[in-house]
Amino acid sequence: MxxxxxxxxxxxxxxxxxxxxxxxxxxxxxxxxxxxxxxxxxxxxxxxxxxxxxxxxxxxxxxxxxxxxxxxxxxxxxxxxxxxxxxxxxxxxxxxxxxxxxxxxxxxxxxxxxxxxxxxxxxxxxxxxxxxxxxxxxxxxxxxxxxxxxxxxxxxxDEHSGSFLVGVIAAKHTKSKKLGFVGGVDSPLIKKFENGFKAGVKSVDPTIEVVVQYAGDFNKPENGTSIASTMYSGGVDIIYHAAGGTGNGVFTEAKNRKANGEEVWVIGVDRDQHEEGLPENVTLTSMVKRxxxxxxxxxxxxxxxxxxxxxxxxxGLAEEGVGIAPTTENVSQEALDLVEEFKQKILDGEIEVPKTDEEFEAFEASLQ
Structure with a gap:
């Protein structure tokens, strides 16, 4: 057919x-x-x-x-x-x-x-x-x-398009200029999250580093905790996860660190995960996938x-199937305004968000 x-x-x-x-x-x-x-x-x-x-x-x-x-x-x-x-x-x-x-x-x-x-x-x-x-x-x-x-x-x-938008937010909020992405299973689907996120980050500031690691499972929160610990210890201050239940471990590590005075953040996925970051308030935003x-x-x-x-x-974006979470209390107005600018460029076809590693490489090269 x-x-x-x-x-x-x-x-x-x-x-x-x-x-x-x-x-x-x-x-x-x-x-x-x-x-x-x-x-x-x-x-x-x-x-x-x-x-x-x-x-x-x-x-x-x-x-x-x-x-x-x-x-x-x-x-x-x-x-x-x-x-x-x-x-x-x-x-x-x-x-x-x-x-x-x-x-x-x-x-x-x-x-x-x-x-x-x-x-x-x-x-x-x-x-x-x-x-x-x-x-x-x-x-x-x-x-x-x-x-x-x-x-x-x-x-x-269109997970890559929604991920692009939270990448914009991460780029506007990072202080260390070092971000993290934690994926569940390394697959074409999760690659869309990764590459869209990196593209959004690089569109704001090409000098920001994005560290990527896959947990190999969607239901291993302990793996998420371990990966997040390594990333935060290495200077990452914001982690975007696309790892299902494994991502719960990322939140656990972030909350523990924030309780000890560190300023670290998590970007949630699929649902508005603001509540997952409480009571330490570590959820910067979430890429909602409806x-x-x-x-x-x-x-x-x-x-x-x-x-x-x-x-x-x-x-997709046009159908409001993906986007940023409605909870925006931790996101600056400058970042929100920039998100709207990039969202319109994507809808207008001015930006084609990459899905694969090859597409991302070409996208990144076009920014130089």
């Missing part, structure tokens, strides 16, 4: 059109649009399968679950029966968990994270009448070529009979 790419704005238009059409049909056939919609939602079931990071990782998985809960509660679904999650303790749990939802008649099963891509492909091929939504990745074959299945919705984000909105919107589209299977739905 030829690849088709849609932004959230188009998805919302399609969803809105479907809602209006559904209401019109219900009114003529049943005498009340709301009544028909309630009856339709009462039989709808939607599930979430997490990766090994857990549903309470205070980051990606938690955001996905919050979106599912919002949808379920608004539609009057019962938790566990109408909406629920299954937490994967190990990689071998992915296919059984996905299959459990499919075999029990769930209308949509969300797979939280690129680590579940192979499991989604296998499960979708085995359950052709079930709908799956893969968050953060595209299906691919053994050669890395995209695979488009009509019963799989591929949901991605996984919750994506889960909510895809669920809504499926309920309305408009499941975007066989497509890639992209949530």
């Amino acid at each position: 030829k690849k088709r790419k849609f932004g959230l704005a188009l998805s919302l238009v399609l969803a809105a059109g479907t809602i209006l059409g559904a209401c019109g049909n219900n009114e003529s056939e049943q005498g009340g649009g709301d009544e028909g919609k309630d009856n339709k939602a009462s039989d709808f079931k939607v599930g979430l399968v997490t990766d090994t990071g857990g549903v309470d990782d205070k980051s990606f998985n938690q955001s996905a679950w919050e979106g599912l809960k919002k949808f379920g509660e608004e539609k009057g679904l019962t938790e566990n029966e109408g909406y629920r999650y299954l937490q994967s303790e190990k990689e071998a749990d992915y296919i059984p968990n996905l299959s459990q939802f499919a075999e029990n008649g769930f209308d949509v099963t969300f797979a939280a994270g690129f680590l579940l891509a192979d499991a989604v492909k296998a499960s979708a091929e085995q359950n052709e009448n079930a709908h799956f939504a893969l968050i953060d990745s595209l299906l691919s074959d053994e050669n890395g070529e995209p695979v488009w299945l009509n019963n799989v919705s591929n949901v991605t984000f 996984v919750d909105n994506a889960v909510y919107e895809i669920s809504k589209m499926a309920l309305d009979g408009n499941f975007p299977g066989g497509k890639e739905t992209v949530f």
Whole structure:
């Protein structure tokens, strides 16, 4: 199937059109649009399968679950029966968990994270009448070529663009001119966070150093603590993490150091992680990735009979799918103003934010 790419704005238009059409049909056939919609939602079931990071990782998985809960509660679904999650303790749990939802008649099963891509492909091929939504990745074959299945919705984000913006903030706030990036698993997805962040930093001040290290896991907070300790001891004063539950360890180290009088900061990811930095107040800002909105919107589209299977739905800056967190108390007005300037340049196509190491090298060279 030829690849088709849609932004959230188009998805919302399609969803809105479907809602209006559904209401019109219900009114003529049943005498009340709301009544028909309630009856339709009462039989709808939607599930979430997490990766090994857990549903309470205070980051990606938690955001996905919050979106599912919002949808379920608004539609009057019962938790566990109408909406629920299954937490994967190990990689071998992915296919059984996905299959459990499919075999029990769930209308949509969300797979939280690129680590579940192979499991989604296998499960979708085995359950052709079930709908799956893969968050953060595209299906691919053994050669890395995209695979488009009509019963799989591929949901991605412009993480590099959002990371660029928090890189701008970090560059305006660093005193040591030495920043850190902690990634979970070294992968094309997390590379988007890394390279977008570095590009934002270098766009403000090319002389700032960015130290990068990967933890090799999204659920090892102790690794995050160890890496952060080394970075802070080496002169880094702000660390941006894209490491899920491993990032909790970065916060732990920062809070311990700030309690002892050091001025260090953390930039959170996926959700507004301001509260994770309390009570020492170490969260400078966060790159919010609205996984919750994506889960909510895809669920809504499926309920309305408009499941975007066989497509890639992209949530970017224009769709407010990524950006900086609403909590800005620790960010200077100068930095916020600069963020808006760069955001507009990205939207206008004046800046093409790099995703890969090769693209970053070319971007950095263009600044010299």
